[in-house]
Amino acid sequence: MVLDTPMKSYAIQAEITYGAVILSFLGGIHWGLAAMNDRHANWVSLGWGVTPPLIAWGALFLPPSLGLIVLVTGFLVAAIIDFRVFTSSIHNTWFGGLRTVLSIGTITALLLTLLLGDIF
Numbered sequence: 001m002v003l004d005t006p007m008k009s010y011a012i013q014a015e016i017t018y019g020a021v022i023l024s025f026l027g028g029i030h031w032g033l034a035a036m037n038d039r040h041a042n043w044v045s046l047g048w049g050v051t052p053p054l055i056a057w058g059a060l061f062l063p064p065s066l067g068l069i070v071l072v073t074g075f076l077v078a079a080i081i082d083f084r085v086f087t088s089s090i091h092n093t094w095f096g097g098l099r100t101v102l103s104i105g106t107i108t109a110l111l112l113t114l115l116l117g118d119i120f
Contacts, residue, residue, distance in 0.1 A: 004118075012064050012117050019071045019110060020056035026078045027052030033085075040085075052078055068114040072107055079103035 030049035033040040055074040059067040079099060086096035113119075 008117070009064075012113060012119060015110070015113055016059060016064060016067045016071065019068075019075070019106070020060050022106065023056040023059075023071060023074050023078065024053040026075075026082065029082070030085075048081060064117070064119045065114065068110050068119075072110045072114070075103055075107050075110070079107075 059070040082099045
């Protein structure tokens with residue numbers, strides 16, 4: 001992203017697309033929880049389950065700088081919600097920790113692209 005090459009814009013769009021796919025997957029986890037556990041089968045969990053894919057889909061249609069900002073925001077909100085959900089459940093505490101580490105890495109990568117990609 002830092003080097004000014006003809007492939008730079010493709011690389012940035014590839015990162016945005018990959019981020020959108022991963023963010024969509026994070027919503028699907030909540031549908032899986034609802035399918036496996038009655039405690040999670042409620043309108044709030046199911047509603048949140050469709051929200052990350054909608055955020056991700058929208059990010060794909062924005063200019064790269066705005067798309068990256070939307071994805072960073074989506075990953076941050078997803079991390080906060082997932083941390084609260086997965087650390088409140090005895091059998092899923094490992095997943096809350098994993099999600100925290102992966103979210104920090106993802107958000108950092110997206111922010112570095114935003115700041116160093118010279119896309120403003």
